[in-house]
Amino acid sequence: MSRITVPRAPRLKVALVGVSSPGYRSLALGYVRAYAEADPRLSSVGFTTLDLDTAVDPWWIAYRVLELQADVVGLSVVCWNARAVYEVARIIASVRPETLIVLGGPEVGPIAEEVLREHGSVGAVVRGEGEVTFAELLAVHLKRGDLSRVDGVTARRNGSIASAPDRRIITDLDDIPSPYLSGVLAPVDGTAYIESYRGCPHSCGYCYEGKGYDRIRRFSDERIAAEIEAIASAPGVDSFSFIDPVFNLTPGRLAWLADTLEPYALRGVRLHTIEVDLERITEADAALLARAGVVSVETGPQTVGELALATCRRSFDAEALRRGVEACRAAGISAECDLIIGLPGDTAADVLAGIDFAIGLDPGIVQLSTLHVLPGTDLWERAGELGLIFDREPPHEIIATRDISFADLRRLEGFGKAAAALYRARL
Amino acid sequence: MIEFAEIVIGSGGIAPCAACGAPEPRVLRASAEIVAEIESRAHGWSAGPGPNFALVGTEPFAHPDLPALVAAAVACGAQRIRLRTDAGALAIPGNAAGVIHAGVRQVEAVLLGGDAATHDALAGRAGLYDAALEGLSAFTSAALAQRAHVAVCATVPVCIHNLTQLPAAVSACAAAGAVSVVLHVPAALSGSSAAREWIGAGLDTGTVNGVWVSVQCVPADTLPRSPLYALSPTLSLGGVL
Numbered sequence: 234m235s236r237i238t239v240p241r242a243p244r245l246k247v248a249l250v251g252v253s254s255p256g257y258r259s260l261a262l263g264y265v266r267a268y269a270e271a272d273p274r275l276s277s278v279g280f281t282t283l284d285l286d287t288a289v290d291p292w293w294i295a296y297r298v299l300e301l302q303a304d305v306v307g308l309s310v311v312c313w314n315a316r317a318v319y320e321v322a323r324i325i326a327s328v329r330p331e332t333l334i335v336l337g338g339p340e341v342g343p344i345a346e347e348v349l350r351e352h353g354s355v356g357a358v359v360r361g362e363g364e365v366t367f368a369e370l371l372a373v374h375l376k377r378g379d380l381s382r383v384d385g386v387t388a389r390r391n392g393s394i395a396s397a398p399d400r401r402i403i404t405d406l407d408d409i410p411s412p413y414l415s416g417v418l419a420p421v422d423g424t425a426y427i428e429s430y431r432g433c434p435h436s437c438g439y440c441y442e443g444k445g446y447d448r449i450r451r452f453s454d455e456r457i458a459a460e461i462e463a464i465a466s467a468p469g470v471d472s473f474s475f476i477d478p479v480f481n482l483t484p485g486r487l488a489w490l491a492d493t494l495e496p497y498a499l500r501g502v503r504l505h506t507i508e509v510d511l512e513r514i515t516e517a518d519a520a521l522l523a524r525a526g527v528v529s530v531e532t533g534p535q536t537v538g539e540l541a542l543a544t545c546r547r548s549f550d551a552e553a554l555r556r557g558v559e560a561c562r563a564a565g566i567s568a569e570c571d572l573i574i575g576l577p578g579d580t581a582a583d584v585l586a587g588i589d590f591a592i593g594l595d596p597g598i599v600q601l602s603t604l605h606v607l608p609g610t611d612l613w614e615r616a617g618e619l620g621l622i623f624d625r626e627p628p629h630e631i632i633a634t635r636d637i638s639f640a641d642l643r644r645l646e647g648f649g650k651a652a653a654a655l656y657r658a659r660l
Numbered sequence: 661m662i663e664f665a666e667i668v669i670g671s672g673g674i675a676p677c678a679a680c681g682a683p684e685p686r687v688l689r690a691s692a693e694i695v696a697e698i699e700s701r702a703h704g705w706s707a708g709p710g711p712n713f714a715l716v717g718t719e720p721f722a723h724p725d726l727p728a729l730v731a732a733a734v735a736c737g738a739q740r741i742r743l744r745t746d747a748g749a750l751a752i753p754g755n756a757a758g759v760i761h762a763g764v765r766q767v768e769a770v771l772l773g774g775d776a777a778t779h780d781a782l783a784g785r786a787g788l789y790d791a792a793l794e795g796l797s798a799f800t801s802a803a804l805a806q807r808a809h810v811a812v813c814a815t816v817p818v819c820i821h822n823l824t825q826l827p828a829a830v831s832a833c834a835a836a837g838a839v840s841v842v843l844h845v846p847a848a849l850s851g852s853s854a855a856r857e858w859i860g861a862g863l864d865t866g867t868v869n870g871v872w873v874s875v876q877c878v879p880a881d882t883l884p885r886s887p888l889y890a891l892s893p894t895l896s897l898g899g900v901l
Contacts, residue, residue: 651872658811
C-alpha cells in the first residue's frame with residue numbers, strides 16, 4: 234500500500250514583495266530569494282514572491298500580502314515606490330502586528346535609522362547588498378535571535394534602534410545564484426534584465442548607482458553567457474536588456490558581449506535601452522552594439538552647464554557625444570539623451586541650452602527628468618552647502634535651487650516636457 | 661529647438677475672430693507651386709533636426725490636394741509634418757487615421773474660446789468647438805492605434821473678445837491632450853494691464869495643468885510671471901511665397 238507524503242508546512246513563511254514600475258519586475262528580489270533558497274540553514278523556510286507594480290493601490294497590495302499570512306515580509310524600496318511601500322507596511326502591521334516587515338534597497342539603506350524612527354511598522358532595514366544580509370537575518374530570526382546584531386542590519390532592540398556594522402561586499406558575485414538559472418525568475422519578454430557587474434565607473438553626485446562601493450565587481454563570463462542563453466532562448470522572449478550602468482565598460486567587454494549576443498541577435502532577439510557612455514562610442518563600437526542586437530541606447534548628458542557638471546563630478550564632451558549619436562544612428566540604433574532639471578549650479582539658461590543641445594543632436598528621444606536628491610548620494614550629503622531645497626519625503630524631488638526658483642523649475646519642467654514631446658512626434 | 665518651415669497652402673478659411681472683422685475669402689495656392697516649395701526647402705534644410713513642415717494659411721482639409729501635399733513632404737524626407745487646422749475636420753470618420761497614416765504627426769488647433777458658445781460665436785460656425793475637441797481626441801486615438809508618436813498643439817489668437825476666456829481655453833487645450841499652446845497677443849493688447857492679468861492667468865493654468873503656454877508678440881521682459889513664457893519649443897521659419 235503506497236503512502237501519501239504530505240509536505241511539511243514551512244517553519245517560517247517569507248513573502249518578498251516588489252512594487253515596480255508597471256511592466257517591470259524586481260530583479261533585486263530575485264537575487265535575494267535565489268540566495269536565501271540556496272542557504273541550507275533556511276531549508277525550512279517557504280518563500281513566495283509577489284511582483285506587483287505601482288499601478289496597484291497600496292491597500293490591494295496589502296490585501297494580497299496579508300492573504301499569504303507570511304511571518305516575514307520583505308519589500309524592496311526605491312524613491313518612487315517608497316510612499317506606497319510605507320503605506321503597505323502600515324496596513325500590514327495594523328492587521329497582523331506579529332509580521333516582521335523588512336525593507337531593503339537604495340531608498341532606505343543609507344537612512345536606515347531614520348526610516349525605523351519614522352515608520353513604526355518596519356521591523357528591520359537591510360543596508361547595502363541584500364542577498365547575504367537578508368539570508369543571515371532570516372537565519373537569526375528562525376532562532377529568535379537579535380536582528381540588530383546581523384551585519385548590515387538596522388533593527389529595533391529593546392525599544393530603541395540599533396545598527397550592526399556594515400557587511401563587507403560580496404567578493405565573488407557568482408556566489409549569488411542566478412534568479413534565471415535557478416528558476417526563481419521566469420524570463421518575460423521585454424522585462425528581463427541581466428546584471429553583468431556591480432558598481433559604476435562614474436561617481437556622479439546625484440546618482441546612487443555605485444551604491445557607495447568603490448570598485449567594480451563582475452559576474453563571470455560563463456554566468457553571464459548562461460543567463461543570456463536562458464533568457465534569449467525562453468519561449469516568447471524577443472527582447473531584454475542589461476541594467477549595467479555602462480554597457481561599453483571596456484572595449485574588450487563590449488567585444489565579448491557582441492560575440493556572445495550575436496547568435497541570438499541573428500535569431501531576432503533585441504536589446505533595448507542599454508545605458509552606454511555614448512561619448513566613447515566609435516563607429517566600430519556602434520557596429521558591435523548592432524551585432525549584439527542593440528536597438529536603443531540611453532545616455533546623458535544630464536546637463537551642459539559647466540558649473541553643474543563640475544559640482545556633480547561629470548565630464549562632458551559635446552563633440553564626442555555628437556559623434557557617438559551619429560555612429561549609433563548610422564548603425565540603426567536610436568539614442569535616448571537624458572537631461573536632469575534642477576542640478577546645483579545650473580541656471581534656467583543652462584537647462585534651456587541643454588534641451589537645445591540634446592534636440593540638436595537628433596538622437597531619437599530626449600528625456601527630461603527632475604532632480605531627485607537621493608539618500609546616500611553626494612547631493613544628499615551636501616544639499617545645504619549647495620543650496621538645494623528638496624522634499625525630504627520620497628521621491629525627494631528638488632523644490633528650488635540657489636539659481637532657479639520653485640516656480641521656474643516647474644516652468645522648465647513644463648517647457649522641457651513639451652519640447653521632448655514635440656521632438657518625438659515625428660515620422 | 662525644433663524648427664518648422666511654414667508652407668503657405670492658401671489664405672482665409674481658418675476663422676480669425678469674427679467679431680474683430682469679416683473673414684477673408686478662402687484662396688487656395690496651386691498644388692504644383694506648394695510641392696515645388698516643399699522640395700526646395702527640404703533640399704536646403706539646415707535648421708537642425710528635420711526637415712519639418714507646417715502646412716498653414718488656410719484650412720488644410722479644404723485643400724483638395726492635401727494627400728498629395730503630405731505625400732510630397734514625406735517623399736522629401738520630412739521628419740515632422742504639422743497641420744494648422746480648426747480641427748473640426750479631424751472629427752470626420754477616417755480623417756484622423758488617414759492623415760496619420762499619410763505622415764502627419766502634429767496638429768496645431770486654432771482655438772478662439774474656452775467654451776462652445778464663445779468659440780463658435782467668434783469662429784462664426786456653430787458646432788465647431790465640439791467638433792474640434794472630438795477631432796483632437798480622434799487624432800490621439802488614431803495615433804495610439806497606429807503606434808505613432810504624435811503631438812497636439814494649439815494656437816489662441818488673443819483679442820479683446822476672448823481675453824477673459826484664456827484660462828478656460830488653455831484648460832480645454834490641456835484636456836484635449838495638447839502639449840503646447842501659443843497665445844498670439846496683438847500689439848494693441850500687449851500694454852493693457854487687464855490683458856496682462858488674463859494672460860498671466862492663462863499661463864498659470866497651463867503650468868498647473870501640464871501644458872506649456874508661450875506668448876508671442878509681447879516683449880519677454882514685459883511678460884507676466886516669467887520671461888520664460890516667451891519661449892516656444894518650436895520655431896517657425898516663415899513662409900516663402
